[in-house]
Structure formats: C-alpha cells, structure tokens
Amino acid sequence: MGWLSKSLSSSIGKKFIMAVTGLSLILFLTVHLINNLFLYAGKDGFNTLVGSLDAVKPLVRVAEVILLLFFLFHIYNGIKLWWENKKANPEKYAINASKENSTFYSRTMPYTGAIVLVFLVTHLSTLWVQFNFEMGGTHEYYDVIETLFSDISLVVIYVVTMLVLGFHLNHGFQSAFQTFGWHHKKYTPLVEKIGTLISLIYAVGFSSIPIYFYIQAMGGN
Amino acid sequence: MSDQNINLNLNIWRQESSEAKGKFEVFNVSVSPHASILELLDELNNNLEKEGKTPIAFESDCREGICGTCGLVVNGHPHGNIKHTATCQLHMRNFKDGETIYIEPFKAKAFPVIMDLIVDRSGLDTIQQAGGYASFNTGSAPDANAIPISKDTASLALDAAECIGCGACVAACKNSSAMLFVSAKVSQFALLPQGQPERYERVQNMVIAHDESGFGSCTNTYACEAECPKGISISNIARMNRDYFVSNMKLQDV
Amino acid sequence: MIRLDSKVPEGHISEKWTNHRFNMKLVNPANKRKFDVIVIGTGLAGAGAAATLGELGYNVKAFTYNDSPRRAHSIAAQGGINAAKNYQNDGDSVYRLFYDTVKGGDFRSREANVHRLAEVSNNIIDQCVAQGVPFAREYGGTLANRSFGGAQVSRTFYARGETGQQLLLGAYSSLNRQIKLGTVKTYNRHEMLDVVLVDGKAKGVVVRNLLTGEIESHAAQAVVLATGGYSNVFFLSTSAMLCNATAAWRAHKRGAAFANPCYTQIHPTAIPQHGEGQSKLVLMSESLRNDGRIWVPDAPGDHRAPSDIQESERDYYLERRYPSFGNLAPRDISSRSAKYACDDNKGIGGGRAVYLDFADAISRIGEDAVREKYGNLFEMYENITGENPYNVPMRIYPAPHYTMGGLWVDYNLMSNIPGLFVAGEANFSDHGANRLGASALMQGLADGYFVIPYTVGNYFGGDKPEKVDVNGSEFKEAEKKVKDNTDKLLSINGKQTVDDIHKKLGNMLIDKVGMSRDEAGLKQVIQDIKDLREEFWSDVKVVGKGDELNLTLERAGRVADFLELGELMAVDSLDRDESCGAHFREEHQTEDGEAVRNDEDYAYVAAWEYEEAGKWNLHKEDLKFEYVELATRSYK
C-alpha cells in the first residue's frame, strides 16, 4: 500500500483527501441539521428522537469514530497544506491585489476552517459531552439546549461561526468538484450555485436555532 | 489618443543577489503613453547608465507576449492589471498621470530572485523534462493525416498548448503552485491521440517533479487563471486531477 | 586563403539527397556515445538538431543565452510552415515547392539545397504531429492548410497565429526527452563568445556564464551553430530583443566565410515606431493586405486627420502603380513604395507611416465579416497603439524581419571550417535573395531534424573519437581573448550608452542599406560605420562588472559585432551591383521601378573572408540553374 500513501501525500493527493473528507462532512452536516431542526418539533419530539438513538448506541459510536477520522484527516491535511503552502510562498507583494483575481472565500479557507475547529472543540466539550455522559440517565436533551442558548455570548459565537462555516462551504463545495476533476463549462456554474445555496441553508438553518432559543428565553422572562 | 507624456512615481524592487536583502527604490519619470512598461524601464536604464549607475535588471525577449521571458508584478498583478497581456504588452496609456506604480519580481520560493526583477524559473523546465513529451525518435512518425483529430479536440489542445511558460500563475497563486502550468502540458497530451501511450506515466512524473521543485499545492483559488496572460483555463487542472487519480489506480508500478 | 567547395552530390536533383545519404559513412553505434557535439542555440534548428543527435546516441551539449530553451526567437513566428504534402490536392509537389522557393529567392540560392528542403518538408509535418503539435484541422479531422505569401497552392500548416510557438515547443519537448535520458545536457544563460579551432578544425567553444560572468571552455568533436539571424543589426526589427549575430560573427572572425550579408528582408506591414523610446517593432500579418487599402495623402506635409482627407486627395500608390496586384504587390515592392512615400514627406503626421485602410472592406462586407477575418489582429493593433482600426485606418511601416545572408555552408551545412556546422537562419543556405513566407520555420526544422544529424555523422565517419583537451593552448588563447574583450569594454568608460550607439547604427543602416541602396549612399555609410565603430571603442560606457550578471555588458559585446557586420552588409551591397530579391539597387530598375537582375555577372554567392575589422576578401561560389529556368518576375 506504499503507493497509496505516496499518491495521497502528493499535492493532488492532499487535495483529494480534503475533497473526500470535506464532502463527507457536508453529508454529516446535512444529517446534523435535519436532526437539530427537530428542536422545532418541541421538547418531546426532540427528546424522543435523541433518546431513540440509545437503542443503536454502538452504531452511533462507530459512525462517530468514522466521523472523527474524517474530521482529523480534514483538519490535519488542511493544516499541513496551509503550512506547506505558506512556506512555498513566504513573501508578499507590496500591493495586495488578490481581491481582484480571486474570491475572499477561496483565500480564507484555512482561516475559516480554523474558526470552525475552535468552535467544534467548544461545541463538543459542551453539548456532546453533556448529551452523552452527563445526562444522568434522563432524556431532557431539549432543556440542555434551552439552557445553553439563553447565554447571549454563546448565541453570538454560534451565529458567527455558522456564518464562517457558510464561507468555508461556499468555496469548499465547488472546490471539491474541481478537485475530483469535475469541471465543465455547462455544469460548473450550477455546482457553484448549489454550493452557495447549501452554504446559505446551513448558515441560516443552524443559526436559527440559537437565535430561536434565545428569543424564547427572552420572552420567557 | 493623447500624446502627452505622463508622470509617474515608480517604486522598483532592487536586490543585488539572491542572498542580499531587497528594497524599493523610487524613481520619478515622465513617459510617452505609447511606450510599453518595458520601454519605460529601457529609458530609465539608459539614463542610469549615463550617470554611471547600475541599471535595473529585468528580462524580456520577444516583446510580443509569446516567449514568456518577461514577467513583472505591477501593482500586485503579475503582468499588470490588463487581462490576457504579458508585461511586455502593457502600455503606459493604461496608467494615470501622477500615479504611483510598484514594480516587483515574481515572488515564490521556487523562483529565487537572481537580481532586481529577474528570477530563476528553471523549476518549470524541470517539470517539463519529467514528462512533457511524446516518446518517439525523429523519422519514425507516421503520415500526419494517418490519425484524424477532430477540429474541436485540436482546438482544445491548442488552448492548453498556448501556455508561454512565464510562471505568472505561480506568482499569482497564494500557494506558489504551478499547477496551471503543469496541467496545460498534461492536458495538451491527454487530449491528443499522440499523447495516449504515456498519458498516465506523464501525469505522475510531472506532478511529482512539480512537488519536488518547491512549488506549493493547488487549493483551487483560481488566481492563476485570472492572471494568466494566455487565459489558460483551470479546467485543465481538473483534467489533470482526473488523470492523476486514474494513473494511481491504473499503473502497476506507481 | 579559404576554398569553397559546395560538395553538391552528383546525380539528378531529385536523387541527390537519397544517394548522398546512402553514401554516407556511418558511425559505429558503440562509438557514438564517445562523440561529443556542441549545439549553440535552441531555436527550431538548434533544439531539433540537439534532440535528434541525442536520439542517435551522441553526447550533446546545448547552449542558449535564454533562461530556458523554450524561449528562442523561433517562438514568435506567427503565420505558418510550408510543406509539399499536397493534402489539398491542388497540384502541389516537392518539385513545385522547390521551384517556388528558387524563384522566390530570385535565383540566388543553391538548387540542390532547396530541393532537399522541399523533400524533407513532408517529414517535418509528420514529425511535428507525432510530437503533439496541435495544427489547425478541418471538420473531418484532417490537417488544414492555407495559402501564404502569394503562393498559388495551399501548403501552409498553421496553429492559429502561434505556429512558431507550437513548433518550438514540439522541438523543446523532444529535447526534454533527451535531457531526461541523459544524452543532452543544456546550458541555459550561457552565451557563446568564441569557437575554438584545433588544427584547423572546430573543436569547442568558449562561453560566458551570464549569471556569474565565468568564462568556460567546452570541447567537442563538432560544433553546430543554430544561432538565428541578424536583423537586430538595425536596432529596430521584428526580432526578439536578444537576437544577435555574435556567435556567427565570432566564427566568421575565426575563418568561417560570411555569405550574402546584404540580403535582408524588410516586411511591409509592421506597426510603426511610436517614438524614440521604441525598443522593437511588431509585425502585423501580411494577410491584412488582402482587404486593407494602402494610401497616403496626396499633398506632402498634409497632417489632417484621415477622415478629413477626401478620396480625391489620397494616393493609393500601390493600386496606382501596380494595377493588377495592387495592395498585394510583393513584400519588397510594397516596402520600398512606403519608404518612397515617406521620403516625399507624405508619411502620416509627417512621420514614417502609411495608412492601411479597412473602411472600404467594412462597407463592402460589413464590420462583422472583417472582425471574423481579422479580429485578433485588430485587437492586437489596438492593444499596442490604442487606436481602433474599425474607426481609424491602421498605420503601418516596413520593418527588418529576416536575414537570408549568413555563414556560408556546403551541401552538408558545414562551413568552410571543418567540424563547424551552421543551421537555420544563421546559415545562408536556402532562401537566396529573398525568403518566401512560411519557409523559415520549414528550413529551421529541416536543418535540425533531418540534415544536421546525418551530415554530422558523416563528418565523424569512420574516425575514432578522440578526446579534445579543454586545457589545450587553443582554448586558453580563446578564453584570454574573450576576457580581454570584456575588460576592454568595461574600461572605456565613455559618455554614450550601448543603446545610443546601436540606435545610430540602426538609423544608418535602415537609411542606406535598407529597402533601397545606391552606390553613393553605400560608400558614405561604410565610412560612417567605420567612424561609429571608433566612437564606440573610445566613447562607450559599460557600467557594472564582468564577474556578475551584467546585461549592459552582454549588449555591448553584441553591438561591437554588429558594428563590424553592418559594415560588411554595406560592402556586400556595394559589390552586388544589381537588384535582386530583397536587395534593391537604385541604379538597377526599370522605368516602373521593377528590380533588374544581372545573371550574367552576379549569379554567385558572395562569401566574405575576414581579414581584419573593415577588411574582407571576396570569394564567389557560382550558381548554376539546371532545373529551374532563369526568369524575371513581373507584378505589373
């Protein structure tokens, strides 16, 4: 299998990993978003849904490990690319004209990615740890979220990050297609539009939840 | 078209050698709007020489946008801000009277500065040597019309083959990646029947040579296409990626 | 004293090359690796030769002053390359291409060489297609052709307006393959400054590493010069900035005869000079003359805008004087007429330019049709001049474009110095007094791929490869000479820059040894050039040092050689007391201004032997025309 690791560590190989993992993460996010939108179904709906997962916990764990691997590969490669590319281009021009030849989204991929990473760490260390290990046998998941999003600072962090994630995906989605070699005069513009649409859906869809809960909490007071 | 000279404030990168530290030197000049930016430098140099000063080192040859020798970064744009033109075709009428212009060499680790505005682009040759050819010996070719090639295919191949090897794509890329350049050659051969026998070895070897020559990885920023004087399309990069995957799956000893 | 032996093989013209190849001595394959060949230049001729010699197993070193072999001047050729394929079934043949080329050269070329060129032309196209050169195609997938430069058959292969680029990149790719295989080693940014002769044979070169200034010697059993033409002697020409005659000239000073230096082609349709700061001239395709009408104001000194000049106040001078060919009159007539118009102060805006007007074409076939045909040329024109040729007539003026003269070579493309071969534009071989469009690319590749590799092998023949010692006294002497020359240039420290003097030379030459020449002018200019040369060696200022990258120093050395070559061009023009091809002597013309050739006295190749600066001995190689009948052209 020496050839595989060799091929994957070439410049195109690394791109390939980014694209495979990136698209898979998009798939995860789709499921995750649908999952989370059940919050709008109210307390019971959501709690039942999350609770039902207990039955298939081993499967969930397997899925989570795979997900973790994808994240790790994506992040590791992302950082590696960023670092190596920085070394390949150590000096900047006196006048930065990059905004005239490339999009903001494409230039900021490593940074938007990094912000998402920071978010992810806090996100997991709060929600995921709580959901999985600190529920003390109850199924009051909804309440956990309700409490969480009554904190304005967290809401802001979530909303901002979702926006940043949108940026990341706005470039990332079509970029993955280019990486796989799917570039076509007729279809590429469509792929770009779909990418933007997905980014918007995620940014708006995810953001709506903390905002909704915060407004609820305000109203409740 | 006005024939009035325009006055410019030039900030030109001076660097004695690859080891020396460079800095901008300022020149105030007046120039005909019909002159090209290289002619502006010619004139400036002629005056410097008269004063016994070292002229600004820059390269050019054809001055018609085809040899790929010239290549300056003008106000942050490799080959300047006008689309699909090389530096030698950049005319001063595109600048405003009183404008300040920054002129720098291409910057990339794989393109070390030799002197002032001259950089070493031999990495591009190294990549070509790794596989940018069809292997056959002189005299052994079949009749030129033996294999028909559709007009569209020939035209697409030529679109790619038009690359002038200037390296502006590298200079524009935030990662200093030469993938547009590599993909142009890979595509030309991938499209033509003559390129088929070595199609997959070629892409392997050229990509490896690219990576080993100190260029960065492509992350699909597309600045290269925007700055390329020949408008080489990033669809070539996509084609190369495809061939690269296939080559990894297919070749027995990769 | 040199002896010219053209070594043209016996037999019928169509069998000479075949027979000759059969009779060639072959090199033992086991020995090939032990033969070193130096190739100077990586244009079509040089890259082709180096790659092919490498394929054959020789040990090749290729040199170029460019930073990459791919950047040679050949890259800029636009129009196309001829071959006698007869794919259009319009009656073309090897013989017709041969015939057209001899006639086009106004009967001043060597028949046998031209016939060989026509023969191998077909192999070139096969070779290039196999290399992956994306020539233009028909819808059915076969190769497309166009007619070019007044030819009556469509035999020109092309790749948009970038034929030279595609052909050179093809040759470069073959070269790259050999580099990878280890048979060819390239030395980029190395300029050859002398040929080294050992026992009268070329055995090596002295080069300057342009990055470090180091002077190095390289030895070999044969040296191939493929160093291009010398149009840049005029300062302003369509050649690339770096093109120069130094390699050929230094070989000339070592004893190689220089043939027909007065044959320089001036192309009628280039974009005029914009001012003093102009660095080179850009060619506009000749095809524009198919639909554009050339005119100047009738009254001298009329500086009004073109739209203000009425039809009756215009002089369509080509249509007037050559009613049947009109604007399509041959290159030299068209160029010369533009010069005369400007000499009469009828040039546009008082300068040196004439109009090429598309107004009639636009009203006849419509702007869209004109755009369809010439769109990219119009764009290029607008990019350079800032004027829109759909609204304002184009301005054009002739520009030096190609040099038919060059180092004298025999049928084997070997100069009179044994072991010194010359290929491509650098030799005088195939175009006589005038080159036809799309035939320089053909010649470069013919020489490189299909002639040199054979004839170099024949030269080695049965010999045992003997190693040449780069530390021999001949090499040391040549190195010292090169160093002394450099030191001299750097020490003068005068007041004029290299470019200042080069421009002066260019002005003298274009004026007196350009589109038309006459005895008085030539005598005058010979003296003027001698004086300018002295001025150069006493008053030039070359800044910087010799042991580093120094572009001024590089140019100084080249201009020093141009100052000698320029004089020889005038000397040769003066000697050739006839008008032929691109060489037009005012004294020899018909009443209508047609050139008058003198086959009785001048059907020879003028091969000049160098004695010292400003002093040459003339040797004549008589030309015999056995297969093409001597005839006078007429374009009335």
Ligand SMILES: Cc1cc2nc3c(=O)[nH]c(=O)nc-3n(C[C@H](O)[C@H](O)[C@H](O)COP(=O)(O)OP(=O)(O)OC[C@H]3O[C@@H](n4cnc5c(N)ncnc54)[C@H](O)[C@@H]3O)c2cc1C
């Ligand atoms: C604008 C333009 C358009 C043209 N269009 C056509 C056309 O359509 N069809 C056609 O047939 N012809 C055309 N020509 C002519 C044709 O391009 C040239 O004649 C031909 O390419 C010459 O090729 P070459 O290999 O002999 O020399 P070049 O391509 O000039 O190469 C010379 C090589 O020698 C090297 N060299 C020179 N001196 C030294 C030295 N001292 N040391 C080291 N290296 C040295 C250079 O680096 C270069 O690599 C055109 C010419 C011009 C200017």
Ligand code: HEM
């Ligand atoms: C967790 C932290 C993350 C980091 C550090 C990160 C980093 C990166 C980097 C550096 C790139 C390559 C940038 C480039 O090509 O210019 C990239 C590409 C991409 N990322 Fe992320 N990312 C992260 C999260 C995500 C997430 C959560 C998703 C999707 C849900 C995602 C989807 C993508 C996609 C689709 C690409 C494009 C792949 C390609 O160019 O072929 N990323 N990411």
Ligand code: HEM
């Ligand atoms: C407002 C938006 C979001 C909400 C309300 C939310 C909610 C949750 C909840 C409740 C869990 C725990 C689920 C469980 O273990 O069963 C979880 C897990 C997780 N979330 Fe989020 N999330 C949001 C946005 C995101 C985003 C944008 C990402 C990715 C970039 C993300 C990545 C993850 C991951 C990786 C897990 C752990 C894996 C899993 O258990 O499924 N989340 N999230």
Ligand code: SF4
């Ligand atoms: S791809 Fe474009 S920018 Fe890059 S080397 Fe080729 S011509 Fe220059």
Ligand code: F3S
């Ligand atoms: S700009 Fe660079 S990142 Fe890729 S698409 Fe072009 S090489």
Ligand code: FES
């Ligand atoms: S000098 Fe040749 S491309 Fe600019």
